Amino acid sequence: xxxxxxxxxxxxxxxxxxxxxxxxxxxxxxxxxxxxxxxxxxxxxxxxxxxxxxxxxxx
Numbered sequence: 553x554x555x556x557x558x559x560x561x562x563x564x565x566x567x568x569x570x571x572x573x574x575x576x577x578x579x580x581x582x583x584x585x586x587x588x589x590x591x592x593x594x595x596x597x598x599x600x601x602x603x604x605x606x607x608x609x610x611x
Contacts, residue, residue, distance in 0.1 A: 558582075561608075572598060574608050581606040 555576060562572040571584045573595075586593040598606045 576610060579607040579610045581608060 581598040
């Protein structure tokens, strides 16, 4: 069975949900935000304080 390309490593909220998703090939972290109040969703690269992408080491 193929390994999932993206995995969820953090989630918070019920109506307004924020999740952190990791790309298992590159290690790049993304933040996904969705709101059932506006029926919208957005995803962006998660950046550190210096504006560089947060990368999780991949084994």
